[in-house]
Structure formats: C-alpha cells, structure tokens
Amino acid sequence: SQTFSIAVIGGDGIGPEVIAEARRALNAALAHEDTTLQYTDYELGTSHWLKTGETLHEETLESLRAHDAILFGAVGADPQDKRIPSGVIERDLLLKLRFELDHYINLRPTRTYPGVPTPLAAAEDFDFVVVREGTEGPYVGNGGTLRRGSEHEIATEVSVNTAHGVRRVVADAFRRAASRRGRLTLVHKHNVLTHAGNLWRRAVEEHAAQYPQVSWDYMHVDAATIHMVADPQRFDVIVTDNLFGDILTDLAGAVSGGIGQAPSASINGEGTAPSMFEPVHGSAPDIAGQGIADPTAAVLCAGLMLDHLGLDQAAARIERAVHTQLSQWAEQDTGQGLSTTERGEAYVSRIKALTD
Ligand code: NAD
Ligand code: IPM
C-alpha cells in the first residue's frame, strides 16, 4: 500500500466550494485501491491575510514543500473589497508558490466533449494543450514606479526571459507534442517584442532539430486569439510565455464550453518540489457563497493530480466520469441550474460506477 501527502489550499470565494467536490471525487476514485491520500488543509488567502496580516509564512512554505502534491482552489479578493490591495494575495501567495516550487510548466489542457455546447458556431470537437511558462515573463515582479503621482510618472513591468527558462519549457512542449498529434505552435509577439520573441524562436528551432516527428509553426498572439475562435481544431500543443498563456487559456476555457471546466497543473518538471493542481479560473466573487460554481475544473484537476502521482487508472476514472456525465447532461438537456454539490455528486456516482 502507498500513501501520498496532499496539501489542500481551498483559498477564497468559490475555491473551497469546488475543492470540496474535488476531494470527494478523489476519495471515490481511490475507494478500492490500496492507496491513501493524506490531506492537510491550509487556511491561506484573503481571510487569513485579514486575520493575521500574513500571506505565506516561510514555515508554511517549507511545510507545503514536504508534500507530494498541492491541490489549490483559487485566491483573490473581490475587487469591490477595498480592504485588500490588488495583487497582494496573488503575488505573495499564488505566484510565490509557483516561483518557489519552480512550477515552470503551467499545463492547461483544453478540450470539448461530444455534444457539450460551446459558444462557437462550428460544433466540431477539439483537443489541445497550452504549455504556459510559469516562472518568468512579466510575472517576475521586476517593475517599478518613478515620479509617482506626477504627470511624469513612469510605470514599468519588465518581462524577464532566460535561455534556461525558455528552453526547459520548450523542451517539455516538444515532448508533449511528440506523444500527441505531433504539432507544436509557438505563440508570441516577435514583431514587437523582438528580444524575447527571438529567444523563444531560437529555442523552438533548436529543439525542432531533435524532434523530426513534430512539425511546428509560429503565430503572433493576437492572431492566435482569432484562430482559437475560428478554427481551434488546428492546435495540438501551444507553447507560450507566462502572460500570453494566462490570457489565451481563459479564452480557451470559454470557447471549449466554459471556464468552470478548465483545469490546470503547475508542474515542477524535475520533481524537486511538489506540483500544484489548480483550476484556470479564479475565486469568482460574483458567484461565491451561492453554491452554484461549476466544480468540473477542480474535479479534473484532481484527475491531473492522480495522473501526476502515477495513479493513472484512478485518474482515468475521473476523466471518464466527467466526460460521460457532461455528455449526458448535454444530451438530456438536464445540466442547467445544478448546484455545485449536485454536479459533484453526479461525478462521484459516475466514478463509483466505474470503480465497483
Ligand atoms: P474569475 O475566473 O474568478 O471569474 C471570471 C468569470 O468566470 C466570473 O463571471 C465568474 O463567475 C466565472 N467563473 C469562474 N469560475 C467559475 C466556475 N467554476 N463556475 C462558474 N463560473 C465561474 O476571474 P476574475 O473575476 O478576473 O478574478 C476574481 C479573483 O480571482 C481576482 O482576485 C483574481 O486575481 C483571482 N484569480 C485567481 C486565480 C487563481 O487563484 N488561480 C485565477 C484567476 C483569478
Ligand atoms: C491564473 C491566474 C493567475 C495568473 C493570477 C491570479 C495571478 O489568472 O492562474 O490564470 O495570472 O497566473
């Protein structure tokens, strides 16, 4: 028998609501296996900050580091809540975890499910994965303000791209493309961001030589938003920087059937620290506390986590359960107006049916 230690950070808003369902799915998926997940809950996020003034204590970080994986809901204040300055929790908790734990692969798979409606005109299914760089770009916090408040104020946010950082995520994207449909798209904006764009392009060209079975192309990020709406079937693996990947994956979530269905994994490719599994969406203050958030993304994150831990059969059960349930709701037109727990319960019974 084996035991994995899982740190759980529900966070703010709908975070804890959807993570509760992810946990029920995990327990159901492992019910008959000789594997135990040992959960430790961490109370982190805005309420913890309001209570203690602390975002992430050094000791808490070290304790998180000792786990096999982290299951993360969402953090972030309601923009209406003036007590919490924008970005404090995001930067000092979420991004800090991604940076400290070296989550350089921010994996964001996107797919449609047969029959499940999307906002797109064409009903054709698609399936691609965005490999978003997770530790660099404009996210490094390397900016500043000069002459604050004056007419001559200057605000900068410098995007940092290192050869090491770019190459390792490009290498990961090529590996994924080779084991999928063999197509890689580099998304950037090298017509304007020439320095970073050039580094990314060289990294892709260098790796392309090692992967003759992968064909690659390049797309400017603005054009990529058109193609993601007009013909998303063209994508297999997209590799891109931290900020472009952030924006593109909200779009990807929306066009594939809803942001509430979009999972992500923040992966430490070397396994030197725990990887983190978190929906693409945020704390959704507009629907928090109403019990109506879609837990699908969080449940799929649970599947990604199991897969990452090598528990591929249990992972497949979650994936299959979500797939069949979403298709059934669509076919019978019974998916609307369900609560978070009703959705979670439906997934759990599907998983149980696959387990028993
Ligand atoms: P958001 O993703 O929280 O919400 C955007 C829209 O999508 C809202 O209308 C929301 O109701 C809807 N939505 C999101 N998740 C949903 C779900 N599971 N089911 C149904 N509808 C869902 O983005 P936002 O409004 O820009 O950000 C809110 C807060 O969350 C901010 O403080 C932001 O910084 C933070 N945020 C955190 C994360 C994270 O923790 N990983 C990610 C994104 C945003
Ligand atoms: C995401 C979020 C985060 C990001 C924010 C909350 C820091 O939008 O996970 O997509 O920009 O990476």
Ligand code: MN
């Ligand atoms: Mn985002």
